[in-house]
Amino acid sequence: MLRPLAFLLCGALLATSVAVGASATPARTATLTPGEQKWVKPLLAVWQAQNDGLNLVLKQAAAPNAFLINSKPNNQKLETILGALLSCKKPSDSIKKVGAPPTARLDTFLATLDAACIDDENGAHAFTKAMIAYTANQGPLTATTIKQGIADFKQGSTEIAKAYKSLTALGGGFVA
8 A cells, every 4th residue: 555655646746846936035125005914914924834834735745654553753744734734724814814905916825825725635534634643554545545635635725826826926025
């Protein structure tokens, strides 16, 4: 079971690494208004956490016994990464806390970041189900839920890249 799982994760890792593409930190520029900068600043932290988690999750999932519950250190590391990906929506929705953008030109950034958080949440839930199935030695269910999680994380990577592009197109980036 482990060898096919490793091949599945390695293939997905390569595909997602290409898809993430926005792994660089957004460039610092000053074309956002002060009100837009104030609004976007907490969302940049959300973006960064999601992007970082997406860059790590499949690599960590490919580690030996990462899906075996209570297996240290690899399962513990995977659980930490999944927790970071879930933090966008749980225990409270970080995006809703910020509220509506001050101008319509930030709507795309907000929508794509929110979509990424939802996809990442779905992927984290799928990987959690895979951990339970793997620990219970349920091979087919493990493979199915891992595939679903990978698909969700790929979609999350696509949305994170869109959020990055929409913000940088406006001249946004990390603000002091």
